[in-house]
Amino acid sequence: MPVNPDLVGRAFPPVAPYLVGREKVREFARAVFATSPLNHDPAAALAAGYADVVAPPTFPVVVQEATLAQLLAEPDAGIDFSRVVHGDQRFSYSRPVVAGDELTATLVVTSVKTLGGNAMVTAESTMVDPGGAHVVTAISTLVVRADD
């Protein structure tokens, strides 16, 4: 089944709020070889004006994952996960993510393109704080390889 072009513009329900934990930030920071005290030491983060340790720039992928799972599970999407390759990734921030943040993510499909039999699906997961203020948008383009 090819990727459904009617996915463009489709918005999914918000996923359950994600509470950013200090130890999760540190664990993720270690995994991406982050050594900045801002990622590990609450006192250093506080001295730099942050409420708690700062998440590395790619941390929101942890929050985004649940929204992409919604897209892949959509019955009429036509996205065969075994053929999916990650094409592009972007994070656009209004402010840094820090431990203690509660982020609610909502996915919208913004583009479906076909190129040489491959389909490219772009999805934006917008993350807001409990007051509804924008924090970060994670944008992924997934390349769905053509049938062999």
Add this chain to the structure above:
Amino acid sequence: MTELTVGEVVAERTTHLTRDSLVRYAGASGDFNPIHYRDDIARSVGLPGVLAHGMLTMGIAVQPVIDWLGDRGWVSDYQVRFTRPVLVPAEGVATVTVVAKVGAVEEGAARIDLTVTFDDATVLGKAQVRVAFA
């Protein structure tokens, strides 16, 4: 930060990835796709072997910029294109090299362009970090 010059190298780093690095990232990120730790499964889908998560490569590539920036500002935008896989052997290391250069300078902000190399080839395309100075 007015002294920044387009083309200036602000940071460089070499990172050695091992299979342990991939397992650690899998746990931290929640991405347990077995192509990132099992050679048999990687080969069954046509890959030459286990490869690093693209998001791990993206995650390590920005770190020299973070350390250069310190507490003078923050990353307001970061994008990459995944162009080549980073193959990580069962024994030994995969060496990933990052060179961060000033791509553009604006009022209170700058674009830093990353060249990320593994095995003499670029693995990330259009790797751009936008930093906002505090």
